[in-house]
Amino acid sequence: MPRAVAPPDATDTSLRQQVYESVREALTMGRFAPGQKVTFRYVAGVLGVSLTPVREALRRLVAEGAFEMNPNRSVRVPLMTRDKVLELRDIRMELEGLASAKAAMAATRSQIAGIRRAAREIIVARNRGDGATDRQKVREYHFAVYAAAGQPTLLRLIESLWLQTGPYMNLLYPDFISSSRGPAGRQRLIEALQTRNAAAARREMAEDIRRALSYVADLADENGNIAPAAPTAVTRRRRQPAGAASFDLHAN
Amino acid sequence: MPRAVAPPDATDTSLRQQVYESVREALTMGRFAPGQKVTFRYVAGVLGVSLTPVREALRRLVAEGAFEMNPNRSVRVPLMTRDKVLELRDIRMELEGLASAKAAMAATRSQIAGIRRAAREIIVARNRGDGATDRQKVREYHFAVYAAAGQPTLLRLIESLWLQTGPYMNLLYPDFISSSRGPAGRQRLIEALQTRNAAAARREMAEDIRRALSYVADLADENGNIAPAAPTAVTRRRRQPAGAASFDLHAN
DNA sequence: TCGCCGAATTTGTGATCACAAAAATGCTTT
């Protein structure tokens, strides 16, 4: 998967960055419960570091909307509501539609090949009933498209939005997925990229997002709240110096 | 100017927040030179605080795109290029267009009145040749529209984008402003809000942004770089305990 | 005068500490 632009903090080995990535992944994997308070000392304890890097990592996640601050200064996982999902849906339709349109105008042959490969791998995983790999490949497919747009700021914004919706994408499995027109839509998008049809690319991507997030919004209870699906299987953390474990749900 | 939504960190009195606001304002006012390295100890010294709150404030600004990190861990003011302006232009057209469309569907009478008032104040300032007030009122006008949309996440994203383009909006004065169709466009937008014409509201706002940022992009030199206009007059900082001064250009 | 190399300085990072606000606990009283 070639990345045309936006070299990420690949070489950042600071503890702050490691903590950021660990917590971010735990969040994406749904390993924190919505509304759960996450204390600095808890994270520091789990990862075996001091408060300093934890504070900076968590504050960054707050700035990105992945966490929110209590009025009285503590950090918690945001509760998802129908209104919030609908807001995110409309924003994502705009931005990811824009990125797809730009990708249609800028994508190279090899980038399109990478997108096509990711699309194939989605089908393979889906046929196997492998939901975890499915989700992973869907993400790769999407970001392969967005990376082909060659717009670093746009890519950053989209990543921030995925961080907010990520824990709730589990809810699409398995019911929504099986009824989805997914493969055909992706096929049309790829054709649009090849024919440099920006409007068609935008339309396909926006429509995909509309369907998925509208489905999630409809899962809200009478109060408008949406509970995330059960977290995916807890895979052990790598790294982590001494006695550090992975995050656990309902910790603290 | 009624704020329908998104109660900001109004009651956050932490040093971190104060540092964040100070640096953010200095950045918006163009008091830092593009490419300038901003060291933690310098900011801490100017504001009379320790490194701790400064680090968190600057890291947040990095996360918001207002600063960027050197590969070898230091923070600097991003250089603006034509490509970046064009990218920001297209993103802003989408998001601020979306916000305007939502505002057309949701704005209350009193919100529309506030928007109209801001539009009038722009004209007054412009007739006086008061560029600083002009810019201030333009900002108020835009955010009055966006606040009327009632979409907190969208508002946050737009604020982040303004933070990135802010220091370069000086460049519109006075040449672009005098040739602009500004007042008429704002009048049409307000009419669209009143008639609940979302498509028209979106079109007017997007067109405004397109013209302004296209103009800025055309100011790039042969290398694609864009220099910001001279900073506006340095107004003294408030607060600041002991011996602390305001930021100065080319500091360090 | 220019380029190179080692020392001195600057600067970001992470840990630790003291402190105050907030939250939790437990005791008392009705």
Next chain:
DNA sequence: AAAGCATTTTTGTGATCACAAATTCGGCGA
């Protein structure tokens, strides 16, 4: 047993310190 209140514990905040990496500076040699 429930509600109020004081005490203890938890938790975020900000300052300070030690350290290593990066940068700057100064002098030497070509």
